[in-house]
Structures are given as structure tokens and as C-alpha cells.
Amino acid sequence: MLVESAPDITPRGARFPGRYIQAKGAIGLLGQEAAGFGKRAVALLDRGIFDLLETDIAAALSGHVEAKLIRHGGECSEHEIGSLVAAARNAQAELIIGAGGGKALDTTKAAARDLGLPVIIVPTIAASDAPCSALAVIYNEDGTVAYDTFLPSNPNLVLVDTALIAKAPARFLAAGIGDALATWYEADSCRQSGASNCMRMPGVSLAFEIARFCRDTIFKYGAAALKECDAGQAGPALERVVEANILLSGIGFESGGVAAAHAIHHGLCELEDVHHHLHGEKVAIGVLAGLKIHGREDEFLKVRDFCRSVRLPTRLADIGIADATSDKLATVARRACRPGEIIHNEPIPVSEAAVLTALKELV
Ligand SMILES: [Zn+2]
Known part of the structure; x- marks a missing residue:
């Protein structure tokens, strides 16, 4: 068919997370998925769910990657991002994992960007569309918004365990x-x-x-x-x-x-x-x-x-x-x-x- 109008040369685009996996009990797949990105990981767990998930996440990673689990301080601030970057360097991590709500996930994404490492995001609530995005909101220590930061890429993997989400309010x-x-x-x-x-x-x-x-x-x-x-x-x-x-x-x-x-x-x-x-x-x-x-x-x-x-x-x-x-x-x-x-x-x-x-x- 002949197209008579002039060609539209406006660039158009879309961006996506590298992989997306969703299932009841998906946490159990974390280890085998993480092993595809590296041998040593640092995992940042939201402080609200650290005690609830520490055992399950350690068990899921065991035998697949060597992992150090860290409790998030609560804010997605430059200080928290810096602490995670330092912990990852000390552990010679090859990938970063974040589990929890928005602020813990944003801290993880920003640290992964600073380190140039792959990142796995495990949202434990479905309260916003932030988990798959290449965006992190950085806060001041007093809880006010400092700035939005745009990351060069979306998370390498977003792993969603619907059993966890169903248990949240x-x-x-x-x-x-x-x-x-x-x-x-x-x-x-x-x-x-x-x-x-x-x-x-x-x-x-x-x-x-x-x-x-x-x-x-x-x-x-x-x-x-x-x-x-x-x-x-x-x-x-x-x-x-x-x-x-x-x-x-x-x-x-x-x-x-x-x-x-x-x-x-x-x-x-x-x-x-x-x-x-x-x-x-x-x-x-x-x-x-x-x-x-x-x-x-x-x-x-x-x-x-x-x-x-x-x-x-x-x-x-x-x-x-x-x-x-x-x-x-x-x-x-x-x-x-x-x-x-x-x-x-x-x-x-x-x-x-x-x-x-x-x-x-x-x-
Ligand atoms: Zn929104």
C-alpha cells in the first residue's frame, strides 16, 4: 500500500525492566535468578520486613550466591545510598538486591547505579508503579523530598511474590x-x-x-x-x-x-x-x-x-x-x-x- 504523507521521523521510544517474574512464592526463585548476575550479592531489606523475610531470603540465596543481608535505615537519602555502596564494595558484591517498599527499593536502585552493578528489585507491596522504573526519589534526612534521580536503565529483574503482597494491608x-x-x-x-x-x-x-x-x-x-x-x-x-x-x-x-x-x-x-x-x-x-x-x-x-x-x-x-x-x-x-x-x-x-x-x- 502506498503511504502518501511524508514519513514521520520523530524518534519514539519505550523502556522496560530486563526481566519480570511474578508468582505466589516467587521469593523461592531469588537464588537461581540472582546466580545469573553474579556470585556475591548484597541484599538490602526494608527495616519493616527484615525480621519477617531475613530467613526466607537467606534460604533462597543459599547455595546460589554468597549474600550479605543489610537492614535499611528507613530513608532513601544520599547517606543511606552511600552506606549501601560502601557495604557492597566491602563485600566485593557483583549484584545488589533490594526488598521492601519504595524507599528501600529506590536506595537499592541508586546504589546499583553508583556501583555500575546489576540490580534485582523485590517489591513486598504493590502500592505504586515505581518498582519497574528507572527513577529514584531522593529524600533529605528530615524526610522532605530532595530531588528525583533518573537512572540509566531499569532494574535487571523485578521479582514479585504475590503471597507477600496478599499479606500486606x-x-x-x-x-x-x-x-x-x-x-x-x-x-x-x-x-x-x-x-x-x-x-x-x-x-x-x-x-x-x-x-x-x-x-x-x-x-x-x-x-x-x-x-x-x-x-x-x-x-x-x-x-x-x-x-x-x-x-x-x-x-x-x-x-x-x-x-x-x-x-x-x-x-x-x-x-x-x-x-x-x-x-x-x-x-x-x-x-x-x-x-x-x-x-x-x-x-x-x-x-x-x-x-x-x-x-x-x-x-x-x-x-x-x-x-x-x-x-x-x-x-x-x-x-x-x-x-x-x-x-x-x-x-x-x-x-x-x-x-x-x-x-x-x-x-
Ligand atoms: Zn505515580
């Missing part, structure tokens, strides 16, 4: 659904506007299909997955939702692009009120506000009902903003719309006034 899984909910809406906005993804170029078609698949998966299986999680069971719905929260959303956001929902999340984080709420809970509010900005009332109602079915917030009071004064909302809108912010990836111009109006509809 269901609120984490719900928050991960909130983060995954944003993926389609933001990627689709970037597709329409031609905005760049995390590789500073528009995504390939596959990125948008993965984002769409992510949305369809959480809509279909979200509520059932939470019930399985309540029962501590990694059933078929939970398996599908964990894959959506971690793998599909991870590829979808990095390769498809981000927009209003996360910009509004960043704005909400300016308020002290929301600090006890999880990333994905605030992102869900960002998705709802984004649909209001676009005037998509039918889609808004559909997504609001979905959020209720998966225990996600639908009003500002649900994320701690009980007293939504105009001053507070103006602060959120200003941060969300600052020059160069990802909200400008939307296919329509978005003003502070538009964000303010949308937020007022969520009071």
Missing part, C-alpha cells in the same frame, strides 16, 4: 490501583498532545496499548483483588491487579508519559494535610480533577464509582483536606501549573483557574 494494593488508574488517562493525554515520555520522546504505540490494558485490568479485577487481599489470599484477581499496578502501570507511565493527575498530586503534596495519605490515593484525586478539567462528566462519574468500589478517595476530605480554603486550593493549583510542569502535557491549555475550579468540585 489491602490499603497498599488500593493505592497501587490509584497510581495505575492515572496511567491510561495521562498516557492518552500525551498521545494526543505528542508530549514526551520519560525518555524525552513520544512513546511507541505499544506504550499506549499497555496503558489501556492496565486500565481495563484494574477496572475488571480491582474490587475482587481487594477482597482476596482482605483474606490474605493471592487469588486470580489479585494476580492480575498486581501485574497491572507494578508492570503495566510501570511501563505505561515511563513510556506513555505523565500529565495532569501527577501534576495535581504534586500540588496536593504542598499541603501538610495530605501527608498521611499514600501516593496513589492522592493520584486518584488528581485523575478525578483531570477529568473535571476536561469537562468529561460521564467519564468522571464512571471513574468516581470505580474509585469507591476499590476504596480510593473521591473527595478532598478523604485525603485529609477537611478545610479546603481557597488559599489552600490556590497553593495546589499554583504548584500543579508552574512553568514546565507535566500538566502542560495535556492536549488542552490548563490554567491555575481551571485546576482551582476542578478542585472545588471535589470538596
Whole structure:
């Protein structure tokens, strides 16, 4: 067939973790998988799960790699990253393993980058789409965000044990659904506007299909997955939702692009009120506000009902903003719309006034 238009020479791209393995009991595969990357490892375990997982991880690695297990201090700070780098050098490690929640995993990724070593990521909750990404958020010692750091590559392996995730509180899984909910809406906005993804170029078609698949998966299986999680069971719905929260959303956001929902999340984080709420809970509010900005009332109602079915917030009071004064909302809108912010990836111009109006509809 003849294509008459001029060829599109805009580079398009996508990025992926090297390998992804998900199963009930997947921790048992850690040793044989790790052996593919080296003979000596340092494994950083989240302090919250160190006592719970120390024996299982040591047993899984035994006979495959020589491993030193380290308890994470709690923060993903330059100090913690430096300590892990030093420990890995002392142990002459050939690979780094991180297990736990976001901060322990980000510390591991950043240390692996500094050492130039392969990294295995073992998320023990599915509360966000960070595990597969080539991004780490660095904090100051006082817990405030210092900066985001972009890593040259995604993790070599992401190993997800759904039995562990099913035993964690269901609120984490719900928050991960909130983060995954944003993926389609933001990627689709970037597709329409031609905005760049995390590789500073528009995504390939596959990125948008993965984002769409992510949305369809959480809509279909979200509520059932939470019930399985309540029962501590990694059933078929939970398996599908964990894959959506971690793998599909991870590829979808990095390769498809981000927009209003996360910009509004960043704005909400300016308020002290929301600090006890999880990333994905605030992102869900960002998705709802984004649909209001676009005037998509039918889609808004559909997504609001979905959020209720998966225990996600639908009003500002649900994320701690009980007293939504105009001053507070103006602060959120200003941060969300600052020059160069990802909200400008939307296919329509978005003003502070538009964000303010949308937020007022969520009071
Ligand atoms: Zn997110």
C-alpha cells in the first residue's frame, strides 16, 4: 500500500525492566535468578520486613550466591545510598538486591547505579508503579523530598511474590490501583498532545496499548483483588491487579508519559494535610480533577464509582483536606501549573483557574 504523507521521523521510544517474574512464592526463585548476575550479592531489606523475610531470603540465596543481608535505615537519602555502596564494595558484591517498599527499593536502585552493578528489585507491596522504573526519589534526612534521580536503565529483574503482597494491608494494593488508574488517562493525554515520555520522546504505540490494558485490568479485577487481599489470599484477581499496578502501570507511565493527575498530586503534596495519605490515593484525586478539567462528566462519574468500589478517595476530605480554603486550593493549583510542569502535557491549555475550579468540585 502506498503511504502518501511524508514519513514521520520523530524518534519514539519505550523502556522496560530486563526481566519480570511474578508468582505466589516467587521469593523461592531469588537464588537461581540472582546466580545469573553474579556470585556475591548484597541484599538490602526494608527495616519493616527484615525480621519477617531475613530467613526466607537467606534460604533462597543459599547455595546460589554468597549474600550479605543489610537492614535499611528507613530513608532513601544520599547517606543511606552511600552506606549501601560502601557495604557492597566491602563485600566485593557483583549484584545488589533490594526488598521492601519504595524507599528501600529506590536506595537499592541508586546504589546499583553508583556501583555500575546489576540490580534485582523485590517489591513486598504493590502500592505504586515505581518498582519497574528507572527513577529514584531522593529524600533529605528530615524526610522532605530532595530531588528525583533518573537512572540509566531499569532494574535487571523485578521479582514479585504475590503471597507477600496478599499479606500486606489491602490499603497498599488500593493505592497501587490509584497510581495505575492515572496511567491510561495521562498516557492518552500525551498521545494526543505528542508530549514526551520519560525518555524525552513520544512513546511507541505499544506504550499506549499497555496503558489501556492496565486500565481495563484494574477496572475488571480491582474490587475482587481487594477482597482476596482482605483474606490474605493471592487469588486470580489479585494476580492480575498486581501485574497491572507494578508492570503495566510501570511501563505505561515511563513510556506513555505523565500529565495532569501527577501534576495535581504534586500540588496536593504542598499541603501538610495530605501527608498521611499514600501516593496513589492522592493520584486518584488528581485523575478525578483531570477529568473535571476536561469537562468529561460521564467519564468522571464512571471513574468516581470505580474509585469507591476499590476504596480510593473521591473527595478532598478523604485525603485529609477537611478545610479546603481557597488559599489552600490556590497553593495546589499554583504548584500543579508552574512553568514546565507535566500538566502542560495535556492536549488542552490548563490554567491555575481551571485546576482551582476542578478542585472545588471535589470538596
Ligand atoms: Zn505515580
